Amino acid sequence: MSSRAPSRRDVLTATLGGLLLPGVAASQPAKKAAPGPSAVKPPEKTAAPSRGRGDAMLTRPIPSTGEALPIIGLGTWQTFDAAPGERAPLAEVLRTFLDSGARLIDSSPMYGRAESVVGELLRKLDATKTPFLATKVWTTGKNEGIAQMRESIRRMGQGRMDLMQIHNLVDWRTHLPVLRDWKARGAIRYLGITHYARSAFDDLERIIREEKPDFVQLPYSVLERDAEKRLLPAAAAHGVAVLVMQPFSSGTLFERVRGRPLPGWAADIDCTSWAQVFLKFILGHPAVHCPLPATRKPSHAADNVRAGFGRMPDEKLRARIVKELEG
Template sequence: MTGDNDFPDKHGAISRRTFLQLSAGAGVLAALAPTALSAAPEALNMREIPASGQRIPVVGLGTARTFDVDPDHAAAMQPLEKVLQNFYNGGGRLVDSSPMYGRAETVVGRLAERLGIVDDLFMATKVWTRGEEAGIEEMETSRERMGGGHLDLIQVHNLVDLQTQLDTLKAWRDEGRVRYIGVTHYTVSGHERLAQIIEREPIDFVQFNYNIATRNAEKRLLPAAADNGVATLINEPFERGSLFGRVKGESLPKWTRELGIESWAQLFLKFIVSHPAVTCAIPATSDPEHAADNIAAANGPLPNADQRERMVSLVRSL
């Protein structure tokens, strides 16, 4: 299901299939092979990572603010374990974290280990510091916190000390220490710089804010990602929750049923992931029911261009 082919990707790296053939029996196999996503239900909408052809579900799990709890406090960990379980059971695989998110990386790692799904998850995190040595130390710490295995994706968080950290990440990718590399930001003001980085740097992922109310990314950033073969992760899909305030007390119109939409969260997410340049949206939650609802948005038909505009008009009218 990964969708890898047998040809080198744009960075000259061999595919997973070729790597496995060449590395059978080698001790580096487990460390370098990309995450297996074969456990994800076939019905889920999946998108290819352009750099490799590997396919991932269109809805992932963010951990900002929601997973920053005491990992030794059972009562705090219990609902988050159910969040991760519901996300995984629904077919979710990509989990995104960062050292900036307090204890979130450690919480993700411990819960994934407890559930026995560390090797099934697509583990994504970030580097958020200045200086080469500090960056290396932070990334090594993140790897240990998130289960001690191979990290699929490391991103330069909010472009902090961009070139220093990106140089390290390029070397790590070449050495097989990380599968993919990328950059992130969370405000519209960062979109132009992200687009410029996409156009000049051989990165695999770009993460930024985009939702039904904040569509600036459609102007230049999403097209730039598509044109340059860069996968996209979408943060702030609910505009920090403000979208739910806008639709509070409102019922979904009947026409949304043809898209399998059962909640406003699913409408917001399906709008995002129906854009052809979007690879994966990463809503964060600490509520197990919301986690199940969010990943359900990866199922069923996605809106076409006319339906997307109908969604926009609906939300604007409320």
């Protein structure tokens, strides 16, 4: 993913100081609202999964509020930048994803038409579950950032946005105060930061420690574990929820296991595919809240969401997974 900065329910009775587009409502919580600050327990240093009820997808609490977040998300980079004639499979991807109990859908204005495609398809779906919508600001300048975020909310959320992130830390010192103000006014529910490059990990760690955003999004997988050294511990210590991009190392993990049968120990963590093993490896780290696998294939979406159910690997099994993949 490129890190270059680009060259380019009820309507609120008040306009939030001009924050939102005319006629656009503030973000609304999911059907079960998160508790207010006075009711929220102190953030946990790790995010132990909830077993849920019956066959419900596991959840982990967002540290800043305690709101339960299903542990499998959906990325849209490359996959949802689709022409009108290519969108039928994506509608089924979204349906499969939401029907499983998953909620978090992540996008960005960097991803071409992805925000618009997500918004269009969600409008057409007869979904009974409220998605947790996340996107990003990816430009320089305060006014430019405000305009871009308003447009993203219009395209993707039709007036609501749960999480707004600063994409690859582009002009983050300018955008962060705006996001804090938007969150205070109710235009967004959470704010976060992202970066895809290991060279930016020092900056991410410093911002986590000093600014304590609600979320951080970073790369992490069986083969790319740099985040384990300092970033994941910092996020856990400061109550920052962790989203994981590139959980399959851009497909490299599947190349490593091509032709290999699934090991017998996969059944010990209720896995029926390598994709589920890779996602559960990530979720086996207690600081991680939600990986974001991206796909345009409904069968892959159905496979991915199954990683949100059943047993997770302990440290011994996680080490074994690393050894097998590195070998």
